[in-house]
Amino acid sequence: METIKNYYLMDMGVMLGRSLRHIFRSLDTIITVTIMPIAMMLLFVYVLGGAIQTGTDNYVNYLLPGILLIAVANSIGYVSYRLFLDKQRGIFERFNSMPIARSAALWGHVLTSLVSNAISLVVIILVALLMGFRSPAGILSWLAVAGIIALFTLALTWVAAIAGLSAKSVDGAGVIAYPIHFLPLISSAFVPTASMPGPVRAFAENQPVTPIVEAIRALLLNQPVGNGIWVALAWCVGIMIVACLVAGRVYKKGG
Amino acid sequence: MENSIQVKGLQKSYRQLHVLKGVDFEVKKGSIFALLGSNGSGKTTIVKILTTLLKQDSGNVIVNGFDVVAQPGNVRQSISLTGQFAAVDEILTGRENLVMIAKLRHVKDPLQVADDLLKRFGLADAANRRASTYSGGMRRRLDIAMSLVGESPLVFLDEPTTGLDPEARIEVWRIVKELAGNGTTVFLTTQYLEEAEQLADRIAILHEGRIIVSDTLAALKKLFPPAKVEYIEKQPTLEEIFLAIIGKKNEN
Ligand SMILES: Nc1ncnc2c1ncn2[C@@H]1O[C@H](COP(=O)(O)OP(=O)(O)O)[C@@H](O)[C@H]1O
Ligand SMILES: [Mg+2]
Numbered sequence: 492m493e494t495i496k497n498y499y500l501m502d503m504g505v506m507l508g509r510s511l512r513h514i515f516r517s518l519d520t521i522i523t524v525t526i527m528p529i530a531m532m533l534l535f536v537y538v539l540g541g542a543i544q545t546g547t548d549n550y551v552n553y554l555l556p557g558i559l560l561i562a563v564a565n566s567i568g569y570v571s572y573r574l575f576l577d578k579q580r581g582i583f584e585r586f587n588s589m590p591i592a593r594s595a596a597l598w599g600h601v602l603t604s605l606v607s608n609a610i611s612l613v614v615i616i617l618v619a620l621l622m623g624f625r626s627p628a629g630i631l632s633w634l635a636v637a638g639i640i641a642l643f644t645l646a647l648t649w650v651a652a653i654a655g656l657s658a659k660s661v662d663g664a665g666v667i668a669y670p671i672h673f674l675p676l677i678s679s680a681f682v683p684t685a686s687m688p689g690p691v692r693a694f695a696e697n698q699p700v701t702p703i704v705e706a707i708r709a710l711l712l713n714q715p716v717g718n719g720i721w722v723a724l725a726w727c728v729g730i731m732i733v734a735c736l737v738a739g740r741v742y743k744k745g746g
Numbered sequence: 747m748e749n750s751i752q753v754k755g756l757q758k759s760y761r762q763l764h765v766l767k768g769v770d771f772e773v774k775k776g777s778i779f780a781l782l783g784s785n786g787s788g789k790t791t792i793v794k795i796l797t798t799l800l801k802q803d804s805g806n807v808i809v810n811g812f813d814v815v816a817q818p819g820n821v822r823q824s825i826s827l828t829g830q831f832a833a834v835d836e837i838l839t840g841r842e843n844l845v846m847i848a849k850l851r852h853v854k855d856p857l858q859v860a861d862d863l864l865k866r867f868g869l870a871d872a873a874n875r876r877a878s879t880y881s882g883g884m885r886r887r888l889d890i891a892m893s894l895v896g897e898s899p900l901v902f903l904d905e906p907t908t909g910l911d912p913e914a915r916i917e918v919w920r921i922v923k924e925l926a927g928n929g930t931t932v933f934l935t936t937q938y939l940e941e942a943e944q945l946a947d948r949i950a951i952l953h954e955g956r957i958i959v960s961d962t963l964a965a966l967k968k969l970f971p972p973a974k975v976e977y978i979e980k981q982p983t984l985e986e987i988f989l990a991i992i993g994k995k996n997e998n
Contacts, residue, residue, distance in 0.1 A: 501849075584794075
């Protein structure tokens with residue numbers, strides 16, 4: 492057991508290297524994940540933006556946080572897809588019959604999700620800058636934003652891991668993406684919740700994406716974050732812990 | 747330690763389905779052991795239990811002197827598995843697949859180990875192609891090569907030739923014989939008596955959840971119905987025809 496611990500980080504590095512190769516060799520994945528939110532951003536700013544009242548004079552500033560979360564949500568289907576293929580093709584069995592920590596293969600996928608999302612989010616932010624996005628936020632606020640988005644990504648990645656590991660078919664692995672895609676759409680990502688009819692508003696205000704979007708927006712615009720940021724963090728950490736435990740159990744059982 | 751594997755009273759059910767009903771056998775160190783059984787008889791289940799991927803319901807399983815339940819880590823240190831379906835990473839090249847496993851096995855010089863295996867398995871020319879472009883036989887060879895990284899003293903091969911064409915099958919047989927020649931213990935499963943005959947020092951037949959016989963080929967042959975002498979025209983088998991044609995092609 493001693494040797495296994497000593498090699499843990501090295502093994503995880505090998506796993507990460509492997510999954511990153513997968514991502515860079517199927518660039519369509521990362522392009523899809525990046526292009527779709529950019530297209531939405533263009534649509535909302537240049538087509539619908541004139542008609543949307545958000546109380547900010549620069550709609551890109553209002554919109555960007557939601558677009559970033561949509562990008563993360565879009566990437567999640569690919570996480571379960573990759574995990575499913577590893578399970579189905581016997582790759583996990585191969586690793587699990589070797590003297591390496593069982594969780595290394597799983598963590599390799601999770602780290603990969605973090606890295607690939609970081610790449611697409613940077614591209615999206617650059618495009619937003621070209622479209623007139625400006626932020627007075629300092630380095631600390633940006634770090635806080637990065638931290639919240641990383642937690643959000645981890646939470647969704649572990650949810651996707653459950654789906655990928657327990658799926659019986661490729662389609663089944665992808666199904667998890669649909670409800671997750673919807674969450675940012677019914678939140679304050681595009682318009683303030685105050686403009687929504689009663690039941691929709693109630694849902695939007697009490698689901699995880701709204702407090703997360705608002706915390707990121709407040710940080711980027713240098714506004715007070717209030718208690719909302721704790722609600723946002725609680726959602727991310729809560730989902731992450733539960734999903735991580737469940738995924739670990741499914742993985743141990745072998746799907 | 748004379749036995750690489752020792753199995754006693756092994757039982758396993760999947761919900762209602764009682765697959766293994768008390769399996770006993772031993773595998774001598776340095777031998778080739780063939781587990782022969784029809785499709786669905788439980789061969790893969792046994793392999794998974796022996797390689798610590800699955801827990802048995804009851805019974806004792808000792809692999810290389812370690813109990814699979816109590817000391818799974820030690821078991822994994824001393825074995826390698828080639829599963830029923832070639833578990834190669836299709837997006838990586840042949841070389842990258844081998845280097846990845848070599849790094850995970852913490853061998854001294856992963857690149858050298860990979861290159862040696864590529865040569866030995868006739869994959870040197872295809873080393874830098876993605877595994878998704880490989881034929882079934884090449885993929886299987888890469889799969890087996892990946893299991894040989896780190897030179898475990900005990901190798902499991904679950905139906906290594908199922909789905910391969912006759913030429914590729916003979917190539918795999920050659921590899922298995924070579925392995926055993928170097929002192930590695932080989933545990934293989936197969937659906938074909940012929941394959942067991944070709945390779946194994948000892949053959950065990952799994953039927954309805956139990957090992958119904960386990961013996962050397964010579965001893966087993968005595969149990970089979972005696973060969974009848976009949977005067978009929980012997981048609982060449984498809985395999986013989988195929989090999990004859992391929993052989994001619996190579997001569998031209
Ligand atoms: N995870 C599982 N859940 C339920 N039944 C299974 C599972 N794995 C195998 N079986 C069943 O157990 C029997 C033995 O399977 P297996 O060990 O794969 O046989 P073999 O490798 O000899 O073809 C088969 O009837 C198969 O359908
Ligand atoms: Mg099988």
